[in-house]
Amino acid sequence: MMAEIPDSHPRKISLLSRQRIVEATKKGLLADSAMIAHGRGEAFDYLLGERTSESAKLAIKESAARLIEAKNPVISVNGNTVVLAGRPLIRVAAALGCPIEVNIYYRTEERIEKLHSLLQREKEIISQERAPENWNGDWNTAIMSVEILGKEEDGRIQGLEGPRSICSSKGIENADVILVPLEDGDRCEALVNLGKQVLVVDLNPLSRTAKMATVTIVDEISRVADLLLEYVVNNNEKSTKWDNQESLNQALNIISKNVRN
Amino acid sequence: MMAEIPDSHPRKISLLSRQRIVEATKKGLLADSAMIAHGRGEAFDYLLGERTSESAKLAIKESAARLIEAKNPVISVNGNTVVLAGRPLIRVAAALGCPIEVNIYYRTEERIEKLHSLLQREKEIISQERAPENWNGDWNTAIMSVEILGKEEDGRIQGLEGPRSICSSKGIENADVILVPLEDGDRCEALVNLGKQVLVVDLNPLSRTAKMATVTIVDEISRVADLLLEYVVNNNEKSTKWDNQESLNQALNIISKNVRN
Numbered sequence: 001m002m003a004e005i006p007d008s009h010p011r012k013i014s015l016l017s018r019q020r021i022v023e024a025t026k027k028g029l030l031a032d033s034a035m036i037a038h039g040r041g042e043a044f045d046y047l048l049g050e051r052t053s054e055s056a057k058l059a060i061k062e063s064a065a066r067l068i069e070a071k072n073p074v075i076s077v078n079g080n081t082v083v084l085a086g087r088p089l090i091r092v093a094a095a096l097g098c099p100i101e102v103n104i105y106y107r108t109e110e111r112i113e114k115l116h117s118l119l120q121r122e123k124e125i126i127s128q129e130r131a132p133e134n135w136n137g138d139w140n141t142a143i144m145s146v147e148i149l150g151k152e153e154d155g156r157i158q159g160l161e162g163p164r165s166i167c168s169s170k171g172i173e174n175a176d177v178i179l180v181p182l183e184d185g186d187r188c189e190a191l192v193n194l195g196k197q198v199l200v201v202d203l204n205p206l207s208r209t210a211k212m213a214t215v216t217i218v219d220e221i222s223r224v225a226d227l228l229l230e231y232v233v234n235n236n237e238k239s240t241k242w243d244n245q246e247s248l249n250q251a252l253n254i255i256s257k258n259v260r261n
Numbered sequence: 262m263m264a265e266i267p268d269s270h271p272r273k274i275s276l277l278s279r280q281r282i283v284e285a286t287k288k289g290l291l292a293d294s295a296m297i298a299h300g301r302g303e304a305f306d307y308l309l310g311e312r313t314s315e316s317a318k319l320a321i322k323e324s325a326a327r328l329i330e331a332k333n334p335v336i337s338v339n340g341n342t343v344v345l346a347g348r349p350l351i352r353v354a355a356a357l358g359c360p361i362e363v364n365i366y367y368r369t370e371e372r373i374e375k376l377h378s379l380l381q382r383e384k385e386i387i388s389q390e391r392a393p394e395n396w397n398g399d400w401n402t403a404i405m406s407v408e409i410l411g412k413e414e415d416g417r418i419q420g421l422e423g424p425r426s427i428c429s430s431k432g433i434e435n436a437d438v439i440l441v442p443l444e445d446g447d448r449c450e451a452l453v454n455l456g457k458q459v460l461v462v463d464l465n466p467l468s469r470t471a472k473m474a475t476v477t478i479v480d481e482i483s484r485v486a487d488l489l490l491e492y493v494v495n496n497n498e499k500s501t502k503w504d505n506q507e508s509l510n511q512a513l514n515i516i517s518k519n520v521r522n
Contacts, residue, residue, distance in 0.1 A: 022293045032283045039300020040307075043465070047308075204304070206520070256517045259467070 014042060014050060017222065020083050029114050030079040031106040037182070038080060044203035045220050047255045052227060055250035056219040063179065063199040063215050064231035065239040070177035070197070073098040074149075078105065081181045081221055082115045086122050088225030092179075094126075094142040095135065095232045101171035102150030105184055107163045112150055119148045132233045159190035181221045188212045205251035216244055218251035275303060275311060278483065281344050290375050291340040292367040298443070299341060305464035306481050308516045313488060316511035317480040324440060324460040324476050325492035326500040331438035331458070334359040335410075339366065342442045342482055343376045347383050349486030353440075355403040356396065356493045362432035363411030366445055368424045373411055380409045393494050420451035442482045449473045466512035477505055479512035 005015050021038045024030050052060075067073045075093050077086070077100055093100050102115045123143055131139030147170075155173030157165045164187060167173050178191060181201035185208030191198045192212055200213040201221050210216045217224050231237065266276050282299045285291050313321075328334045336354050338347070338361055354361050363376045384404055392400030408431075416434030418426045425448060428434050439452060442462035446469030452459045453473055461474040462482050471477045478485050492498065 018294065018297055021297070026293075032287075033279065033296075035294075035296035036279055036282070036300035036303065039297035039302075040304040041300070042297065043301040043304030046301075046465075046467075204307075206307075252520045256520045259513045259517045259520070 011050070014045070017084055017220075018042070021080065024079070024083040027114070029083060029111060029118065031104070031111070033106075034080050041182075041203045041220070044255075047258055048203065048218065048251065049254065049258055050220070052219050052223050053251065053254055055247050055254075056217055056224075057227065059215055059217040059247050060219070060224055060227050061231050061237045062239060062242050063217060064228055064235075065237040066177050066197055066199060066215065067092075067096055067098070067179060068232060068235055068237075069239055070098075070175075072175045073177045073179070074171045074175040075100045076103045076172055076178055076180040076183075077101070077115075077119075078103065078182055079111065079115055082118060085181070085222040085225040086119055087126055088222065088229060089181075090119065090123055090126055090143060090146055091132065092225060092229050092232055093146045094139070095132070095229060097142070097145070099147040099149050099168075099171055101168050102148065103167055103172065105164065107166065116148055116151055123148075132229060135233050157187065157190050157194070159193055160187060181224070183209045183213075185209045185212060205248045205255070210248060211245075213244065215242055216248060218248065272311070275306065278345055278481075279303070282341065285340070285344040288375070290344060290372060290379065292365070292372070294367075295341050302443075302464045302481070305516075308519055309464065309479070309512065310515065310519055311481070313480050313484050314512065314515055316508050316515075317478055317485075318488065320476055320478040320508050321480070321485055321488050322492050322498050323500060323503050324478060325489055325496075326498040327438050327458055327460060327476065328353075328357055328359070328440060329493060329496055329498075330500055331359075331436075333436045334438045334440070335432045335436040336361045337364045337433055337439055337441040337444075338362070338376075338380075339364065339443055340372065340376055343379060346442070346483040346486040347380055348387055349483065349490055350442075351380065351384055351387055351404065351407055352393065352490050353486060353493055354407045355400070356393070356490060358403070358406070360408040360410050360429075360432055362429050363409065364428055364433065366425065368427065377409055377412055384409075393490060396494050418448065418451050418455070420454055421448060442485070444470045444474075446470045446473060466509045466516070471509060472506075474505065476503055477509060479509065 005012050021035055025035055073096055075089055102112055127140045127143040149168040149171040152168050153166050155167040155169035157167050177197040179199045183200050188198055188209045189212050197214045199215045200209050201217045201224050202210045205218045266273050286296055334357055336350055363373055388401045388404040410429040410432040413429050414427050416428040416430035418428050438458040440460045444461050449459055449470045450473050458475045460476045461470050462478045462485050463471045466479045
């Protein structure tokens with residue numbers, strides 16, 4: 001099943017992502033339901049045409065601007081996000097000078113530990129690469145300075161009960177702007193109620209998370225992360241009065257159009 | 262994660278199906294990618310409103326009529342189908358007096374064996390239940406007579422290469438009408454090219470399988486199986502000149518409408 005996928009395959013990137021999720025599940029990095037969540041995402045991405053739409057680009061630009069203007073930005077990652085986009089998100093965190101918090105829905109110490117070490121290993125690897133174009137400064141230092149949070153469990157998200165309320169005091173608890181790919185609806189709502197800006201990446205424009213968030217990027221996380229880095233490094237956007245519902249409507253229009261053709 | 266889901270939960274049935282797939286994966290009944298396939302199905306079912314549409318009902322009726330009129334009908338099942346709808350499909354097979362063939366994409370002897378024994382055990386359980394309304398005859402005998410094929414590997418699907426060409430000579434090879442839930446596109450095409458009627462259940466109305474099939478039921482397999490039993494037992498339909506594209510268009514319209522509201 002893990003056979004080579006020919007370059008010519010029209011859905012190569014999608015199939016490679018799938019392989020990564022399957023492999024990571026076998027290694028115990030992901031919860032039982034991670035593959036099911038990935039499958040749901042695949043279906044929505046398929047309906048969106050498996051590419052970043054113009055409205056998604058605007059949402060990524062808006063997110064870049066808000067992360068740059070934030071006092072205490074943080075990138076919260078779950079298992080699927082680490083597996084699919086851990087590296088590019090470390091780059092984004094380096095460019096922003098912000099921490100990454102491992103924060104998972106079905107919390108177990110073992111998985112937190114595995115995801116944490118994976119990100120630390122990725123940092124080592126990425127620190128050897130060349131800085132992104134237009135980046136001024138020491139890229140190696142910027143990468144190695146990205147703090148990976150999540151094991152402390154010394155913060156709480158007010159308004160949630162049980163394990164899902166656990167977070168890092170230096171991360172989500174302290175943050176004014178949070179980028180949270182693949183978030184659950186309840187947590188998104190609790191964070192918004194705390195007055196935080198919540199920037200989510202969700203392939204389902206009808207989800208409660210998509211509707212609750214401050215800015216919703218309806219796109220696949222690894223495509224998002226690459227583009228977000230570009231926008232953060234080039235830093236030529238200011239945050240606006242953002243109409244998130246309008247952005248969601250555009251995503252829904254794309255699905256509707258793809259389905260009718 | 263396998264916690265009780267309250268009856269009041271609006272998506273209880275969907276969540277129970279998900280639990281079944283997760284459990285069956287742990288028991289080694291399913292291929293690596295089964296959970297991903299299930300997640301894709303979940304997304305499409307969500308967009309279809311998680312219920313059987315009028316056009317799906319017509320497709321199920323049409324399938325019932327064709328299975329009844331067939332000389333050698335067979336129900337081909339893969340892992341997800343056995344897990345989600347093994348019992349109701351055994352009932353359908355009993356009512357039709359046809360065999361069930363276990364036929365899986367990533368063929369391993371171990372999984373064929375496990376799925377085969379699961380169906381045999383299910384037969385024992387179902388044979389104790391009351392016959393469906395309007396059924397004349399000995400239900401217990403009808404159930405116990407359902408032959409579970411798939412281990413023989415003594416047939417071939419002309420036009421396919423490798424493990425995917427393997428089938429049972431008394432099952433798919435000999436059949437004129439095949440009900441194949443969750444089929445792959447290549448195999449569907451090969452079966453159609455052999456002049457067989459292929460009745461598929463596929464939640465994605467845009468898939469190659471959906472487009473290739475003789476009759477495509479765009480609906481969730483366990484809902485389909487229950488309704489199919491009712492139509493087979495009541496047997497008041499004749500097969501028609503079926504316009505499959507029109508049926509697919511109606512499914513696409515439902516998704517498009519749900520997305521735009």
